Amino acid sequence: MFRQFGHDHRKLGVRPAHYEAFEVAPRAALRRTAGPRWIEAVEAAWVRTLRCAVASMVEGAEAALAEPPCRQGTVTAHERRRPDLAVLRIRPHEP
Numbered sequence: 001m002f003r004q005f006g007h008d009h010r011k012l013g014v015r016p017a018h019y020e021a022f023e024v025a026p027r028a029a030l031r032r033t034a035g036p037r038w039i040e041a042v043e044a045a046w047v048r049t050l051r052c053a054v055a056s057m058v059e060g061a062e063a064a065l066a067e068p069p070c071r072q073g074t075v076t077a078h079e080r081r082r083p084d085l086a087v088l089r090i091r092p093h094e095p
Helices: 002-012 016-037 040-063
Strands: 073-082 085-092
Touching (some): 016 040
Antiparallel strands (some): 073 085
16 A cells, blocks of 8 residues: 555655655654653654555655656546536547
8 A cells, every 4th residue: 555655646746755754743743642651662663664654655656767657638528427526538648
């Protein structure tokens, strides 16, 4: 799942260096929320988990480097099914 996130986030311009924030920010939020229950063993477990996720996302992003970050296409049909749902048909510009 995290490899796919990394692959997909590449389309948004996310680079491997950005994943450091993904590791640091949740850890800080968890530490603040846990208060005195945040002990060294808990932090170590979260660091391992977050680093595993980050490594998988970087792998996914790197695996997608040979692919274009997005595809071009033409919308050939637009059908509104509900106020909050539409179906688009798109013809890609390349196979």
